[in-house]
Amino acid sequence: MQIMVCLKQILDPELPPRDFRLEKGEMTPAAEGVPLVMSSFDQNALEVGLQLREKMAGATVTAVTVGPEGAEDVLRKALAVKADRAVRVPLEQDSKLSGGIVAGLLAGAARELGADLVLCGRQAGDWDGGQVGLILAEELGWPGANLVTGIEPGSGGLVLKCELDEGYEVLEGNAPLVAVVTNHETNVLRIAKVKDTMAAMRKKVEQINVAPQGGRLELASLEIPVKEVNCEIIPGEDGVEKADNLFKRLLELKVL
Amino acid sequence: MGLPGIIVFIIILAGAIGLFAMAIRQRYLILRLGQPENRFDQIGERVKSLFVYVLGQKKVLDEAYPGLLHVLIFWGFLVLALGELQFFGEGLYPGFVLPLLGHYPAFYLIQDLFAVLVLAGVLMAAWRRYVVKPDRLERNLDAAIILSLITGVVLTLFIANGLRAAAHPAASAAAPVTAVVSYFLGKQGWSLATLNLLYYIFWWAHVLIILAFLVFIPYSKHMHLIACPFNTFFRSLNPMGKMLQPLDFEDEQATLGVRKITDFSWKHLLDLLTCTQCGRCQDNCPAYLSNAPLSSKRFINNMKEHLLECGKESSPGIAHAYAEQNESGGETGRLVESSLIGSAVAEEELWSCKTCGACQYICPVMIEHVPKNINLRRYLAMEEASYPSGVDNAIRCLEDRGHPYKGTMASRSSWFRGSWAEDLVKENNKEILFWVGCTAALDDRSMKIAQAFAALLKRSGVRFGILGEKENCCGDPARRLGNEFLYDGLVRDNINLFKKHKVKTIVTTCPHCYNAFKNEYPQTDSAFSKNYEIYHHTEYLAKLLEEKKLVIASAFTETVTYHDPCYLGRYNDIFDIPRKILQNISGLKLIEMQRNRGRSFCCGGGGGGAWMEEEGTRVNHMRAEQVFAAGAEVLCTACPFCMTMMNDGIKVKQAGQDKAVRIYDLAEILETVTQKIS
Ligand code: SF4
Ligand code: SF4
Numbered sequence: 027m028q029i030m031v032c033l034k035q036i037l038d039p040e041l042p043p044r045d046f047r048l049e050k051g052e053m054t055p056a057a058e059g060v061p062l063v064m065s066s067f068d069q070n071a072l073e074v075g076l077q078l079r080e081k082m083a084g085a086t087v088t089a090v091t092v093g094p095e096g097a098e099d100v101l102r103k104a105l106a107v108k109a110d111r112a113v114r115v116p117l118e119q120d121s122k123l124s125g126g127i128v129a130g131l132l133a134g135a136a137r138e139l140g141a142d143l144v145l146c147g148r149q150a151g152d153w154d155g156g157q158v159g160l161i162l163a164e165e166l167g168w169p170g171a172n173l174v175t176g177i178e179p180g181s182g183g184l185v186l187k188c189e190l191d192e193g194y195e196v197l198e199g200n201a202p203l204v205a206v207v208t209n210h211e212t213n214v215l216r217i218a219k220v221k222d223t224m225a226a227m228r229k230k231v232e233q234i235n236v237a238p239q240g241g242r243l244e245l246a247s248l249e250i251p252v253k254e255v256n257c258e259i260i261p262g263e264d265g266v267e268k269a270d271n272l273f274k275r276l277l278e279l280k281v282l
Numbered sequence: 283m284g285l286p287g288i289i290v291f292i293i294i295l296a297g298a299i300g301l302f303a304m305a306i307r308q309r310y311l312i313l314r315l316g317q318p319e320n321r322f323d324q325i326g327e328r329v330k331s332l333f334v335y336v337l338g339q340k341k342v343l344d345e346a347y348p349g350l351l352h353v354l355i356f357w358g359f360l361v362l363a364l365g366e367l368q369f370f371g372e373g374l375y376p377g378f379v380l381p382l383l384g385h386y387p388a389f390y391l392i393q394d395l396f397a398v399l400v401l402a403g404v405l406m407a408a409w410r411r412y413v414v415k416p417d418r419l420e421r422n423l424d425a426a427i428i429l430s431l432i433t434g435v436v437l438t439l440f441i442a443n444g445l446r447a448a449a450h451p452a453a454s455a456a457a458p459v460t461a462v463v464s465y466f467l468g469k470q471g472w473s474l475a476t477l478n479l480l481y482y483i484f485w486w487a488h489v490l491i492i493l494a495f496l497v498f499i500p501y502s503k504h505m506h507l508i509a510c511p512f513n514t515f516f517r518s519l520n521p522m523g524k525m526l527q528p529l530d531f532e533d534e535q536a537t538l539g540v541r542k543i544t545d546f547s548w549k550h551l552l553d554l555l556t557c558t559q560c561g562r563c564q565d566n567c568p569a570y571l572s573n574a575p576l577s578s579k580r581f582i583n584n585m586k587e588h589l590l591e592c593g594k595e596s597s598p599g600i601a602h603a604y605a606e607q608n609e610s611g612g613e614t615g616r617l618v619e620s621s622l623i624g625s626a627v628a629e630e631e632l633w634s635c636k637t638c639g640a641c642q643y644i645c646p647v648m649i650e651h652v653p654k655n656i657n658l659r660r661y662l663a664m665e666e667a668s669y670p671s672g673v674d675n676a677i678r679c680l681e682d683r684g685h686p687y688k689g690t691m692a693s694r695s696s697w698f699r700g701s702w703a704e705d706l707v708k709e710n711n712k713e714i715l716f717w718v719g720c721t722a723a724l725d726d727r728s729m730k731i732a733q734a735f736a737a738l739l740k741r742s743g744v745r746f747g748i749l750g751e752k753e754n755c756c757g758d759p760a761r762r763l764g765n766e767f768l769y770d771g772l773v774r775d776n777i778n779l780f781k782k783h784k785v786k787t788i789v790t791t792c793p794h795c796y797n798a799f800k801n802e803y804p805q806t807d808s809a810f811s812k813n814y815e816i817y818h819h820t821e822y823l824a825k826l827l828e829e830k831k832l833v834i835a836s837a838f839t840e841t842v843t844y845h846d847p848c849y850l851g852r853y854n855d856i857f858d859i860p861r862k863i864l865q866n867i868s869g870l871k872l873i874e875m876q877r878n879r880g881r882s883f884c885c886g887g888g889g890g891g892a893w894m895e896e897e898g899t900r901v902n903h904m905r906a907e908q909v910f911a912a913g914a915e916v917l918c919t920a921c922p923f924c925m926t927m928m929n930d931g932i933k934v935k936q937a938g939q940d941k942a943v944r945i946y947d948l949a950e951i952l953e954t955v956t957q958k959i960s
Contacts, residue, residue, distance in 0.1 A: 218667060220531075
């Protein structure tokens, strides 16, 4: 079985909000001096793929990303945890890229690679779009399972465990299919061994060129919302006086 | 005694020496199982160590009661050893006199007195082990045999000498204790023949006990009698901060870290053979004292047992077995091949260590605990990618973001954002680089340390710069957590950063960064120490005060106790500088906690402890209790890790205390009492 895992390189979502910079009129936030990381749900998807490979003789895991050369960092990480192959679909960084376009590019790569099972994170950690996985299934004309936390080989095909509000459901199906993965304690991405990390540096990253197909929804403008916080300290010697003053102030403000 | 007696004596003596030599040879072959390590440099310094630590018993005397009893036994035995020659000689050949010494009455007097001292030492030891029963001492067979043998040696000596003196009053020498014994024995009205017979019986008893002792030594904890001088001679002459050896990542076949006992260097194996099981390390081990699953003493002794088992398994041809193992390169199912982790040492044990170095600082026979631990961690971290929970996130975060604080809401510019320091990051001619470090930059409480120190620099008119967002982790957490590869990468990045910014002098408030720059970066870049001047902020502040760029202008009327950060004190020997600064502040009363300076108690944050969930009592809570016990109003420290840990500890332990304790970094205290020089 050929397992393809889609990985996205994103701006570190742990960046403190006040360090998030966006030049006026730009559609892409400034990435200079900011760490770029593998989107966290994609890490879960990769772990699900690696675990499935361990249980299926002959299965391979191919990590695929869409992006500029710098995005190969996430592929190296995947190679370090022993993905078999790494493929980049070249494209310049552009957040105007809608989920639809990316899904089209990934579908092209999946066809080219002859993938049987495509794994995606449930949403990217930067824009939280949450569209690519299921649009990708649509593009490929394959069934798509959502909120998957783990996949096991079953007697008839694949057994997928999916998260529900309070509990989980189990789906059975056959490849080809697309599984959209969510996080769970069982699919935290493993840490790479040092020798594998060193070996990953020397491995080749392949390229597959796919022509982007026009998306129907486009990003028109992007701005950081301005929040105004007015803080007022209510005076008073003790609790009683403070409560009194607070009450008066709330009346003045017509809140009460 | 006659010829038959002499022949029997010679046979027994030869047998005992033979057994002893075989055992020692076997121990020597065990050492050869270890990896090479050069400990033959600075011979003069090494010889000096023998005088200071072996003959002078310097570390042993760190503790009064056990120190004294050991000195009594040790020196007593050294002197008695000479007397044994005389004693053996006169038994074998009546009228024998030891050349040179045997003609002086003082020789016999001294022998007599030192025998009493040994006896006193043994009594003190027995009292302690069997009556006081401190937790760190075991009441095992080994100890009982040794104490009985030593007592036997001294008693038979007195009795035999007494009998001899009773039989030949004219020949007896000036030996008061012997004289008393002889007086009582003489009063029994025994015939000369009986006295002589009894003398020979006790002579033989003495000889047999001594030889039994000799043969027993290599098999017991008293192996330290032989191993300790060697272990002291080959001790590490580096500051504790330099104890870890870098790894060679070019050699792809080499195991990273230590998996099996033979991955350790011979010196580490010698350490294991040397342990006397005195338990001093354990008495100072914060992990052990907080009921974490680690005792420094057990850690060493479990590996020692494993090593000795390996020795038995391969004996007698250990060297041969080693060669065979090297050739086959694969698992042979033998103990020497087996992993230490999970058998002689448990994973939890390794991760419980704070790398505080207290064990190593205290150990009277120079055993190096911490590098053993880190080398085993290296295997877990790099070959197995196995970390305890909490640490895995710190490691991932270090890889992705160059700092270990996953989930922090701060960035490296948070502490000075919007204030006067905006231009600090600009590259222009700066006197010093203020290296802020991850904790002071990203932890809410510790940011105040960075702010206070920057204010002091400004007040002193020092032109300083910071690297802001470009700053990285110094690598210390990665190294202590066993990920030498990650450490190595961070070090190289930082050295390039220093070069790019033409840095000359680096000052940091963090003892971990300080230790890395001072002791560890030079291992990667041999020109580092030459190119960069490194200061901890306590050193730099002392310098500013001395140069009168900073002047203490107001009083600080508080009772203050100073907590020694492990990486500043034990690792870098900076104990006095911060205390001196504090003592020069008027109104400030400096008091010491019971555990201070070299014996200071860790805050629990070192060695990755800051990211781990602790089992047992929390170390920072214990240290906080010690602060309250000392009766301090203010706790002063000089490390952002200590600040974070102790701030939490004090908060928790504050409940139920009548006095509140506040905690400050030395820079924060100085900021309130100094003023600008105009
Ligand atoms: S370094 Fe500290 S915590 Fe670790 S074993 Fe030694 S004393 Fe215990
Ligand atoms: S390691 Fe050192 S301090 Fe600890 S028990 Fe052994 S000899 Fe004593």
